[in-house]
Amino acid sequence: MRELILNALKDAGVETEGLDESQLLAAYNKLNAPAESNENIGALVAEAVNSAVKPLSDKVESLQAAINSEAEEEKIKLAEQVEGLNIGINKDAALAMGVDGMKSVINANGGEVRFNANTGDAGGRNSDPLADMPAL
Numbered sequence: 160m161r162e163l164i165l166n167a168l169k170d171a172g173v174e175t176e177g178l179d180e181s182q183l184l185a186a187y188n189k190l191n192a193p194a195e196s197n198e199n200i201g202a203l204v205a206e207a208v209n210s211a212v213k214p215l216s217d218k219v220e221s222l223q224a225a226i227n228s229e230a231e232e233e234k235i236k237l238a239e240q241v242e243g244l245n246i247g248i249n250k251d252a253a254l255a256m257g258v259d260g261m262k263s264v265i266n267a268n269g270g271e272v273r274f275n276a277n278t279g280d281a282g283g284r285n286s287d288p289l290a291d292m293p294a295l
Contacts, residue, residue: 230258237261244268 161180164187168175171190175183234254241253241261246268253261 234258234261237265240265 161183164183165175167190168183168186173186173190175186178186234257237258238250238253238261241248241256241264242250244265246264248264253264256264
């Protein structure tokens with residue numbers, strides 16, 4: 160056993176000359192002590208990394224929420240614009256199309272109202288000749 164301890168200490172670069180049995184055993188035990196404390200080091204490193212990453216994670220979540228909010232606002236505005244075209248697509252149906260679908264419908268219709276219920280005129284223009292006359 161003594162030879163095993165001496166070889167381990169020499170391999171680790173520990174000077175063994177002049178040490179008695181108890182000093183050799185203490186030096187050998189000291190060599191093995193860091194291996195046990197590595198578990199604590201791992202926990203400390205994990206805690207340090209987690210605390211360093213938390214502010215970044217919070218910022219990413221905040222930015223993601225802002226992006227989602229802006230995207231939702233865009234979808235609602237596009238749906239209202241599609242509904243305003245008066246082509247028979249209500250807001251809920253427009254929302255079901257998605258952003259690309261709504262943009263496609265708006266572009267296909269020139270972004271203008273296609274039908275005026277008062278006159279039936281395409282383009283939403285009021286062609287009623289009496290519409291501009293002052294009331295009596």
